[in-house]
Amino acid sequence: MGKGDKKSKRGKIINGTYGTRRKRKIKRKPSIEEKINVEKKK
Structure with a gap:
């Protein structure tokens, strides 16, 4: 067990x-609902 142990x-x-x-x-992708909400806020 150590640095060389795979x-x-x-x-x-x-x-x-x-x-x-x-x-x-895991990189979480924003859902479709979240994208819609972000676009409406702008």
């Missing part, structure tokens, strides 16, 4: 990869 979170950070130990943050 299955640990630290190893994923060092390698710059993602997996079950290191999830990606």
Whole structure:
């Protein structure tokens, strides 16, 4: 377990990869309703 370990979170950070130990943050798209509300406010 450490920097060279492909299955640990630290190893994923060092390698710059993602997996079950290191999830990606999901970019949330605004919904259609939110887009309509933003356009009406302007």
